[in-house]
Amino acid sequence: MSKPYEELAKQAQSTFWGYVGFELEAVEQDAIVVSLAIQPHHLNMMGIVHGGVFMSMLDNAMGLIVMLDPTVRTVTATMNTHFLHNVSSGTIYCKAELLHRTKRTITMTASIYDENDQLLAYASGSYRLLS
Incomplete structure (x- = not known):
């Protein structure tokens, strides 16, 4: 994990992110993986x-x-979610990826999988850039 993402994940522990129990697992160019041990x-x-x-999670x-770019602030404008399967135990994983960016919006996709790589839910989201 890159140093900036490690710091961001550490800061997030005192927010809703940490309260729910999300963990940052992996970071790639314009993509991340987050996990949650189900409680x-x-x-x-x-x-x-x-x-x-x-x-x-999505x-x-x-x-x-x-969030890594300190000059960029966004809020969720829309999110379309599809629920496919349910789960009651284990760890779930969410992979999110940047899909498209303009001067005013960023569009991303994310998918949640269980430990057996079964797709549980997926979403697309548009995030409005704040000035």
Whole structure:
């Protein structure tokens, strides 16, 4: 992991990111991998990971890609999420990638997989650049 990403991951531990339990696993050019060890508080009343946990993971992973550049500030403008399978234990992984960038927006995609590489959910997101 590159030094700036290590520092960013460390800073994130005191935010919602750390409260949920996300961990930064890998960093590539315009892509990252985030993990989450599923705990009982991540589950809904049906005993499966709550959809909000999936959405938070997807949004946080996509947002983290642009956070390295201190001159760039973004907010989520839109996020389209598809839930495919559920899971109730183990570790899940989210890979996010930069898809397109203009002067005002950044578009990214992210996918969540379980430990057996089964696709659980995926999303696309548009992030508005703040001036």
